[in-house]
């Protein structure tokens with residue numbers, strides 16, 4: 001810790017001194033924390049003791065520290081608040097690492113509190129000692145090892161400020177046991193000046209005005225939105241709707257941006273990228289002005305970078321300056337909060353001259369409608385009553401029947417084909433409802449994420465669209481679900497394969513299905529029952545809707561094992577190393593379509 | 605400046621002098637595949653709370669641009685300047701060069717040292733330690749010339765750099 005965040009002397013005079021653990025909890029309360037996801041151990045016992053003696057903060061006991069982080073991520077993503085995690089030293093902290101990186105990649109604001117051995121023992125290979133700040137440095141936005149009592153409260157306050165400011169992310173505070181046991185001064189948040197001053201939220205007016213001038217000159221424009229719009233807050237989504245309506249431009253979204261623009265709106269083209277829609281990808285390829293809003297040109301979006309949206313004038317708005325020109329060279333980079341920037345774009349758009357090419361947009365829209373007419377997400381479901389259920393059928397019915405309940409829906413996913421189908425078939429009209437691991441693609445995210453979302457929204461319909469392989473990675477969270485009676489609905493799209501791996505093996509490795517079969521699966525119905533949840537199974541088409549309805553109507557947790565066709569592939573697909581206009585649309589094209597190059601094979 | 609070889613740049617930054625700060629910077633370079641040719645670090649304010657780090661890195665201009673914005677993201681870093689892009693600046697390093705020889709090579713080593721204005725900071729009957737301050741290129745050529753004359757060991761500081769004229773790292 002440094003003197004830069006130490007309180008001003010006048011403020012320090014009013015401080016009280018308390019045991020460190022109580023100082024910590026006071027700081028959390030001052031930061032508005034209501035829920036902590038955690039797991040105890042020796043190094044955090046003083047904190048658990050302090051938790052025991054208070055009523056302000058609710059503690060949710062998970063069954064694995066990785067799950068604590070994912071639950072906190074979903075809590076944060078679905079509420080806009082900072083998620084809080086508490087883990088013990090050593091293995092507790094190392095178990096949290098995957099979750100922290102997941103939050104880092106998807107820009108989720110978290111504070112992770114970890115126990116540490118007493119400062120006097122640090123460096124001695126003490127029991128359950130880990131160099132936690134060293135291990136987590138590359139997976140956090142920032143981290144602290146609190147060595148002095150007077151640094152405790154300021155570190156916690158600054159951690160929250162850093163987690164939520166600019167591009168959000170996870171911050172870890174490592175707390176040696178002597179710090180939480182010993183006395184420390186309580187310092188309030190106002191007395192701390194966090195080092196977040198470098199962040200620029202208000203964009204440069206001149207740059208925005210140049211961008212809008214380019215937008216007004218566009219004949220084939222496109223908004224390409226990302227998770228930044230959601231992070232910016234609901235007002236950014238509102239502003240985006242307004243800007244889209246004013247301009248009439250089409251909108252495509254990344255996986256992380258889904259919900260920021262209403263999916264049922266006619267200007268929405270669906271997701272772009274590797275498993276994006278035909279219309280979204282061809283519009284990206286063919287547009288003349290591309291307006292990237294809070295998106296980061298991820299390789300899952302761009303495909304082959306030198307073939308990405310060739311010939312478009314590119315505008316990129318991001319709060320993180322390091323994202324601009326990182327992967328794709330842009331013509332107008334704008335650093336700022338995406339919500340503020342969209343609002344400024346609206347002001348500039350309304351200034352004269354009026355958009356001259358509104359008529360030309362008709363031609364662009366006609367082209368888009370032509371692509372849309374291909375109906376790229378269509379699939380063939382045999383309608384016989386005893387037909388094998390297609391995974392797409394299962395997922396589209398879950399969405400439809402979920403929607404029909406009229407309840408507020410939050411949806412988490414695991415990672416794989418089911419995740420991509422969920423992204424394709426779930427139509428989110430509001431932000432913060434879609435919880436998925438985008439940047440890291442962490443199998444095991446979905447079940448704990450459903451826990452976090454249900455804790456945050458006790459009355460909402462929380463669903464987890466899972467794969468049978470992924471869900472086993474954090475299946476122990478059924479225990480958490482049981483303990484807190486969280487009525488989450490888990491739908492396992494059980495294709496008996498690590499489907500996404502199987503798909504790549506089919507397309508890139510001569511159908512050699514090396515180790516991708518989900519062998520020796522548990523009986524998910526009995527598994528659910530053993531965790532005090534309802535277990536259901538469906539194997540034939542004619543029982544699909546009824547089973548989903550039954551699950552949705554049940555007022556407790558349910559796990560539904562939906563046995564689906566094993567060999568289905570997720571389309572459209574842009575193979576790695578290919579361009580957006582080299583998409584594979586369906587099984588018919590698997591061999592004839594884009595040739596997967598050797599170079600493409602080397603990409604992930 | 606002499607190190608303005610194409611692809612090389614001096615980045616200077618101010619960082620809070622806290623534990624792990626240097627690791628953050630160094631790990632950023634290794635984690636993102638950037639290259640460090642030399643790195644110097646020392647506290648520069650009156651209370652030792654702020655350190656200045658000078659890093660010589662190589663790469664394309666856009667890669668170096670990325671290095672700069674990535675470093676700027678680090679919480680304890682308050683200022684980052686690419687001095688090479690910013691205009692005229694002074695970049696100096698110091699070397700200690702040990703030469704063990706006798707006879708003609710020894711006299712030749714001494715003559716070259718004088719020409720370079722290197723100081724002999726340690727002298728024995730069979731050895732010299734020369735101290736030389738200057739640009740990286742100057743140090744490189746001095747060391748090259750000493751190689752056949754009994755050079756046995758080199759210790760270099762890496763580059764310290766500052767911009768020319770009245771402006772400072774704080775007010776670019």
Ligand SMILES: Cc1ncc(C[n+]2csc(CCOP(=O)(O)OP(=O)(O)O)c2C)c(N)n1
Pocket residue numbers: 414415416417418419441442443444466467468469470471493495497498499500501
């Ligand atoms: C922790 C982790 N390990 C490995 C992978 C690689 N991986 C990506 S998808 C996938 C298969 C997922 O299978 P399943 O959960 O059954 O989903 P499906 O693709 O069949 O829908 C694997 C192994 C990963 N993303 N995360």
Ligand SMILES: [Mg+2]
Pocket residue numbers: 416467468469493494495496497498499518
């Ligand atoms: Mg599967």
